[in-house]
Amino acid sequence: MVRRLNRREALAAGAGAFAAGLGSATGPARALNDYAEQIAKFTGGRTPVEGRVKLELPELAENGNTVPLSVAVDAPSGEGAHVQEILVVAPANPNARVIRFRFSPLSVPEASTRIRLAATQDVIAVAKLSDGTFFSASRQIKVTIGGCGG
Template structure:
């Protein structure tokens, strides 16, 4: 993995009259985007989330990746003493691994988030919830996309 400060040397040759001119250019190397695991651990502060207590509802087969419904629900009494603080969604293969983070609290009444997202291709999604006791829960789902979205150049 290259660091953001590393440089890439490229040599361009250009015709100049009857001769050939070689020019060396230094360009910053393209930074590697963080992977799914790194993005999740960034959200949790390095703590491993435990499986269970959270539901990630997304269709397992999606015809069009441009608008995919997703719902995340966390089992919680949502009281002052025991509630969900944040819910986040991460993906494996879109251009950016972090999709959304929603901050909620006990007055929300229930820990549930529904939205639509774009999926670049078939991939795994991970939902993570931060609880008021400082623990984290997670759930994952595999999604097959037949018509991709988010395709970069």
């Protein structure tokens, strides 16, 4: 027989869970994976320059299972260097790599999708241009309930 919580206990448990949620939401972004190596592999060891990449994520995701993500790169499409690829990594996910977008001179360097995030962290996007330069952006997102299926 499972004893039902009375109202006072239920409220206390709820407050506790809420506090725990806040704690994890404000805690530091933890790196649990090889995201730095994944970026290095993507750039061939070159350090990406911060800027030109616009990474959009909500500030807070209550459910880490479907988090809308948009990336765009401020680069001329058509003539000159165009964006070839954008790699998105999540330092606090079980696996660092999230997605790699591939572009062509026909496409506009902009894409959106929905991703899974395990915890609060700084998501990083790195763009590779056809002239061999790399640009990056990072954005912090607070995740209340992780979405990587434990």
